[in-house]
Amino acid sequence: MLNAMEASIAAAKFPAPNPGDDVGGAPVWVMPTYLGPMPADLRSRANRILGEQRESIEALEERKRVTGRHLAAIEAVPPAHPGDNAAYLDVTS
Template identity: 40%
Template structure:
């Protein structure tokens, strides 16, 4: 017996809405995305939702490009900080004369 198309459509719409919110950064945090797994039982995507899914895919790719650029910039900043720390000479002990 084939799944009910109304239920499938509602499931696809809910899934696309959730993924769109994730792509726009409107979720509580990264755990919402890392816990995601491919849905089952939705059947083929309805033809009239293919354009929406394609736009979502493009938005996810754009978000991924931004995240990758941010990651590279962070690594560069960390490298610069490590280079500064590496040039510091160890300082000798500092004593405070509290008897004066």
């Protein structure tokens, strides 16, 4: 199971060059009904995966905030002709 989670993290960090390309993504994980105690030799590996997942969440949240700011800036630009959508946005000035 940890192998699948690590593969998923690697695929997220290094996405396929084209959206349809297969990067060996991990299947959706379903938690077993009883896992038992975690073996001591897997704890550090599992903690590293948890840390990387938290970093991924933070990075996605930041991208979400930046995208929201960009969308707000685009929406703030009035159209050249009322009722029309803006054709482009000059960001050089």
